[in-house]
Amino acid sequence: MSDPLDTRVDLGGIALRNPVLTASGTFGYGSELAAFLDLRRIGGFVAKSLTLEPRAGNPPPRIAETPSGMLNAISLENVGVDAFIRDKLPALPEGVTVIASVFETEIERYAEVCKRLAGVPRVAGIEVNASCPHVKSGGIEFGQQPEVLAALVRATRRATALPLLVKLSPNVTDIAAMARVCEGEGASGISLINAVQGLEVDVETRRPVLSNGLGGLSGPAIRPIALRMVWQAARAVRIPICGIGGIASAEDAVKFLLCGATAVQVGTANYLNPAVAGEIADGIAAYAERHGYRRVADLRGALELPSRRSP
Amino acid sequence: MSDPLDTRVDLGGIALRNPVLTASGTFGYGSELAAFLDLRRIGGFVAKSLTLEPRAGNPPPRIAETPSGMLNAISLENVGVDAFIRDKLPALPEGVTVIASVFETEIERYAEVCKRLAGVPRVAGIEVNASCPHVKSGGIEFGQQPEVLAALVRATRRATALPLLVKLSPNVTDIAAMARVCEGEGASGISLINAVQGLEVDVETRRPVLSNGLGGLSGPAIRPIALRMVWQAARAVRIPICGIGGIASAEDAVKFLLCGATAVQVGTANYLNPAVAGEIADGIAAYAERHGYRRVADLRGALELPSRRSP
Amino acid sequence: MAEVGKAPKAPRSEPQASGVHPGGLPKPIRVDAEVIENRPEGGANLRLRLRVRGWPGFRPGQFVMLSPGARTSVERSDPLLPRPMAVFRERPHPDGAEVEILYKRVGRGTRLLAETLPGQALRMVGPLGRAFPAPAAGERALLVAGGTGIASVYQLAAGIPGRERVEVLLGARTGADLMGEADFAALGVALRVATEDGSRGERGLVTALLEGSLAGPGVARVYTCGPKPMMERVAQLAAAAGCACVVSLENHMACGFGVCLGCAAPLSAGGYALVCRDGPAFDASAIAWGALP
Amino acid sequence: MAEVGKAPKAPRSEPQASGVHPGGLPKPIRVDAEVIENRPEGGANLRLRLRVRGWPGFRPGQFVMLSPGARTSVERSDPLLPRPMAVFRERPHPDGAEVEILYKRVGRGTRLLAETLPGQALRMVGPLGRAFPAPAAGERALLVAGGTGIASVYQLAAGIPGRERVEVLLGARTGADLMGEADFAALGVALRVATEDGSRGERGLVTALLEGSLAGPGVARVYTCGPKPMMERVAQLAAAAGCACVVSLENHMACGFGVCLGCAAPLSAGGYALVCRDGPAFDASAIAWGALP
Numbered sequence A, B: 001m002s003d004p005l006d007t008r009v010d011l012g013g014i015a016l017r018n019p020v021l022t023a024s025g026t027f028g029y030g031s032e033l034a035a036f037l038d039l040r041r042i043g044g045f046v047a048k049s050l051t052l053e054p055r056a057g058n059p060p061p062r063i064a065e066t067p068s069g070m071l072n073a074i075s076l077e078n079v080g081v082d083a084f085i086r087d088k089l090p091a092l093p094e095g096v097t098v099i100a101s102v103f104e105t106e107i108e109r110y111a112e113v114c115k116r117l118a119g120v121p122r123v124a125g126i127e128v129n130a131s132c133p134h135v136k137s138g139g140i141e142f143g144q145q146p147e148v149l150a151a152l153v154r155a156t157r158r159a160t161a162l163p164l165l166v167k168l169s170p171n172v173t174d175i176a177a178m179a180r181v182c183e184g185e186g187a188s189g190i191s192l193i194n195a196v197q198g199l200e201v202d203v204e205t206r207r208p209v210l211s212n213g214l215g216g217l218s219g220p221a222i223r224p225i226a227l228r229m230v231w232q233a234a235r236a237v238r239i240p241i242c243g244i245g246g247i248a249s250a251e252d253a254v255k256f257l258l259c260g261a262t263a264v265q266v267g268t269a270n271y272l273n274p275a276v277a278g279e280i281a282d283g284i285a286a287y288a289e290r291h292g293y294r295r296v297a298d299l300r301g302a303l304e305l306p307s308r309r310s311p
Numbered sequence C, D: 001m002a003e004v005g006k007a008p009k010a011p012r013s014e015p016q017a018s019g020v021h022p023g024g025l026p027k028p029i030r031v032d033a034e035v036i037e038n039r040p041e042g043g044a045n046l047r048l049r050l051r052v053r054g055w056p057g058f059r060p061g062q063f064v065m066l067s068p069g070a071r072t073s074v075e076r077s078d079p080l081l082p083r084p085m086a087v088f089r090e091r092p093h094p095d096g097a098e099v100e101i102l103y104k105r106v107g108r109g110t111r112l113l114a115e116t117l118p119g120q121a122l123r124m125v126g127p128l129g130r131a132f133p134a135p136a137a138g139e140r141a142l143l144v145a146g147g148t149g150i151a152s153v154y155q156l157a158a159g160i161p162g163r164e165r166v167e168v169l170l171g172a173r174t175g176a177d178l179m180g181e182a183d184f185a186a187l188g189v190a191l192r193v194a195t196e197d198g199s200r201g202e203r204g205l206v207t208a209l210l211e212g213s214l215a216g217p218g219v220a221r222v223y224t225c226g227p228k229p230m231m232e233r234v235a236q237l238a239a240a241a242g243c244a245c246v247v248s249l250e251n252h253m254a255c256g257f258g259v260c261l262g263c264a265a266p267l268s269a270g271g272y273a274l275v276c277r278d279g280p281a282f283d284a285s286a287i288a289w290g291a292l293p
């Protein structure tokens, strides 16, 4: 082949070396896994979601294994936006692309976290995690109500000039409608999906396994749901999409790109193999070369639909 | 122990020998698996969903394997309500409890199928499958829109005096609201969940694996989602609930009972082990005895909630 | 060994697929079968020998569903679905029967099967499906098989009275890919082989051999199993020669016993047949080839 | 063998848990470890010996994450998560190191581990966590362990200079359940055993033995690992005797390296520590026992 493969993609104004990121909450603040993976090998990483103040999270048990998946109820545990800027960012080597994730319980607080991240040199973009219970709506997630989601995107969009990704909750009837809300309010891109709400029970104690009762289901089990939602969202909007959910191999990642994602995030799979994101990046490149692509970006949306009927 | 265990449960007016049924679309019309399981050992079976006319269904491929699950896009394939009454019901031995499942593309047709089932001696109840695309709403499922669901339950409730279960779609933001709609319109009980909408892609052909594109995800992968929805619905309504989704063992089934289900349905697991429903019924009884219950019915809702916070 | 035309053991009530002789079929069982041997046979092919308690016998063309990999004390749900495999052969065994399977390592399930060790167990449900229809009196039997389809027609060849009249044409990409050649040779049937790279038998497609055979004397009934393009071409050639053609289809299956409706094969008359229940053998003319995946 | 107090190989930047000596820690690796032996040891206990290429050594108290069952050419996602296991011992091996694990078959993952055969591979990530703090000069070391916790304290006992001053109290339900007794005996430490049914050592709980030992002369530092009620009682007894107490916690883990936040242990000062990153050894007084599951 003449030209080398171009692996770069543009995720709503965030220039990525390749389309593989690690997902929020699954790669810490970026330096925990330095022994296993050089983050400069992948497109970038999304840091653990940040709140205005440091938060302690839920009591244990916080995790439970399920068939091909896991439930988590970590809740808001994080060091807070200020400690992130002060302590965590400087610990990262130059050349690592960092996306800061933000979640809060009120829209104003979301906006305030975004403001604090403005002008921080190492932050390439912000991901707004809309899967957080909205206190004022009695615990319903921000991302479950179109009007609340619209207000959240509007407020955070105003609060920062950085590329703004909105991470959607999968616990909705119509993901395409939610994607359109984000596009309408000026989001630079959409990340999906966050964990699916689930429950696991211990029949011997007759209690939920998690201290919190409900938790978020992640891992390979949810991949078909995530892929469907990415495909639906990609058909509904023009802003780029970052596909998330159960990705554990390059083949999984390629499926999301074919369904219309510009980039992907690897979550739960990091726990099993902390170097997996690098292997996925290499595997996507190998796939693209094997199939005669010059640019990995061209994989986006290359799914051929059945002629008989559209899915 | 003095008294033998009482395994009977009452599912909205349908008297069941024990709380285990086989789920619609996973046990045919009841006689296919006679070599493996005597249906009189279990609570009953829900037949493949019936339409007014016989239907041929989707072209192959109709199934795809996914992590701990499978996707199906069988669509409406069935022999039609008349052939069911004429050919299939009489083939079943006395003593098998039969629930007829109904789906259609228009509310009036649903009601008509229910009417044809009225007075048919072997039918103990009707399950209305609300996970069907509603033609008039442009393919959105009946069970995804509260008003459409209400109209469907109202019409089918009027059409039959038989116990009426409504089988809900999991592809909704608020399952509790859907459960309340069913209760409000006079449903005798609720079955949930139907398969979760999903997509699988073949990266070599760059096409969806299923001819239909999208399909329904079933099997152990969805169990935590199903368990969560059953728990949410059970807290929202007083009518009985039949729990469905990923049940493959007695332990799985007990989880649903503890979360508030009166009975359960076993689906995909039948494909792996056509005798599994009988084993589950035995296992539930063994669990109840081991834990000192006199009546299996008392397992219903016996989940203890964490003291700190409710799930 | 199962004999074609044996008296029915347990008649089945399902509708009969057009042109296919249903015969009496043994009552299927569900059992944990013990692996006696699981031996690589060149290329990606393996030969699996299982000890099966209570095995009811089988009819040529029937298959079993095998768990994708060895059973453990723990039920693992990934991979989830059982895999359909033709019964290659059965032998008496002091404790039940010995069932032999010839298979190819192609994907996740068969790779896990290939890593199964003697002494481990596989869940088996079967025998399932219907038998191949026997050739009519005076008809030559012409068996054309390729790839994993070879395993499906062995017992048919073995069971036809007067094997010298049976002609078997086997195809594969390379000699190493070719399954079961020695077994067919030992049957005393007329055997010819074609490989795409010419490393074994004639170079080319097995359908080229068929053209010659069809030109032979007398009426032939053609049986075929293998990749879809091969079967479709075989059906065309048979039709052109005015011969009946029976195809054994390899659709994807979830259950194997007629309840998931996953294995639907589109019919030329409209609608679908179930490969697991009404087949796997069908009259080639009954199949709507264009709509088959 | 890892020595306590050895020079740091790869200093870590994480905050130090109160009272626990961080020391220098070997840089963890991710590797497919080959099973050399996986032998039942009575009761539900097994001894696993692994050949690990590039093993960097470990410090007493550290653990590894092991895939739940043998790796196959196919990645299986059920069960999904790796299982934490203390490093029991290491030995030089011509090709890397031999790492030994003592474990109990309790659930799905350990049952699959128990069915793993020599020659098969397990994915291993480690060593992870911090080291036990060494006893201060002149302090007696009193190790109290029960159940699977026994495996976690062996290397601590082995590594303390002057083993005759080390007292080890092991508890189990029955003699058959007792792990590693012979290994401790071979160390030359003062060893006492209690079983609930009296089938081995003294009848009763290991905490009853502890009461006697705490009454002995001089200042003792107590180390404990085992079921939560046992550890909690040990901590109470140590506190009452005015002795420092180090507990090694066995929280459920998804990653083992500080990123999932799943292994949080509630602290008496409020907030949480991560067992995998800040532990597994903690000052007993730092833990909010009531909120620990």
Ligand SMILES: Cc1cc2nc3c(=O)[nH]c(=O)nc-3n(C[C@H](O)[C@H](O)[C@H](O)COP(=O)(O)OP(=O)(O)OC[C@H]3O[C@@H](n4cnc5c(N)ncnc54)[C@H](O)[C@@H]3O)c2cc1C
Pocket: B065, C063, C068, C081, C082, C083, C084, C085, C086, C087, C101, C102, C103, C104, C105, C106, C107, C108, C109, C110, C111, C148, C151, C152, C249, C250, C251, C252, C253, C280
């Ligand atoms: C009636 C019948 C008899 C068969 N007999 C044999 C035999 O004797 N020897 C042999 O080697 N193979 C046989 N096959 C094909 C065999 O079932 C597949 O090769 C096998 O299922 C592939 O599984 P996998 O997990 O390795 O592949 P994957 O591609 O990973 O499988 C994914 C899914 O697709 C299904 N699938 C993939 N390829 C096929 C296929 N060709 N046919 C059916 N399902 C498929 C799998 O069952 C599984 O559900 C037969 C198939 C049928 C329907």
Ligand SMILES: Cc1cc2nc3c(=O)[nH]c(=O)nc-3n(C[C@H](O)[C@H](O)[C@H](O)COP(=O)(O)OP(=O)(O)OC[C@H]3O[C@@H](n4cnc5c(N)ncnc54)[C@H](O)[C@@H]3O)c2cc1C
Pocket: A065, D063, D068, D081, D082, D083, D084, D085, D086, D087, D101, D102, D103, D104, D105, D106, D107, D108, D109, D110, D111, D148, D151, D152, D249, D250, D251, D252, D253, D280
């Ligand atoms: C730091 C540390 C060191 C350990 N060292 C050893 C050892 O040397 N030998 C030994 O036998 N055991 C040890 N354990 C306990 C061991 O990890 C569990 O017994 C094992 O994870 C149980 O897995 P399972 O699949 O058999 O049980 P299941 O109950 O089926 O597991 C379900 C889930 O719960 C988790 N889990 C269940 N019990 C425990 C437990 N006690 N601790 C942690 N996670 C649990 C599993 O990891 C899995 O994620 C250690 C635990 C920790 C945290």
Ligand SMILES: Cc1cc2nc3c(=O)[nH]c(=O)nc-3n(C[C@H](O)[C@H](O)[C@H](O)COP(=O)(O)O)c2cc1C
Pocket: A023, A024, A025, A026, A048, A049, A072, A074, A101, A129, A167, A193, A194, A195, A217, A218, A219, A220, A222, A244, A245, A246, A247, A265, A266, A267, A268, A269, D260, D261, D262
């Ligand atoms: C333990 C855990 C913690 C998580 N924390 C966050 C978080 O803080 N913010 C966020 O946006 N998503 C969080 N997620 C969700 C993941 O980023 C991801 O969206 C989800 O797990 C689905 O992807 P996966 O299947 O690859 O894990 C968390 C997931 C897990 C498993």
Ligand SMILES: Cc1cc2nc3c(=O)[nH]c(=O)nc-3n(C[C@H](O)[C@H](O)[C@H](O)COP(=O)(O)O)c2cc1C
Pocket: B023, B024, B025, B026, B048, B049, B072, B074, B101, B129, B167, B193, B194, B195, B217, B218, B219, B220, B222, B244, B245, B246, B247, B265, B266, B267, B268, B269, C260, C261, C262
């Ligand atoms: C192949 C297949 C066909 C199905 N057909 C129907 C159907 O006709 N009517 C219906 O209500 N549900 C149907 N279902 C859904 C099941 O009844 C059940 O709700 C779902 O599969 C979840 O349960 P499970 O995980 O135990 O399979 C079907 C499921 C499968 C896998």
Ligand code: FES
Pocket: C252, C253, C254, C255, C256, C257, C258, C259, C260, C261, C262, C263, C264, C274, C275, C276, C277
């Ligand atoms: S495989 Fe299930 S109906 Fe044929």
Ligand code: FES
Pocket: D252, D253, D254, D255, D256, D257, D258, D259, D260, D261, D262, D263, D264, D274, D275, D276, D277
């Ligand atoms: S186990 Fe993941 S943070 Fe400790």
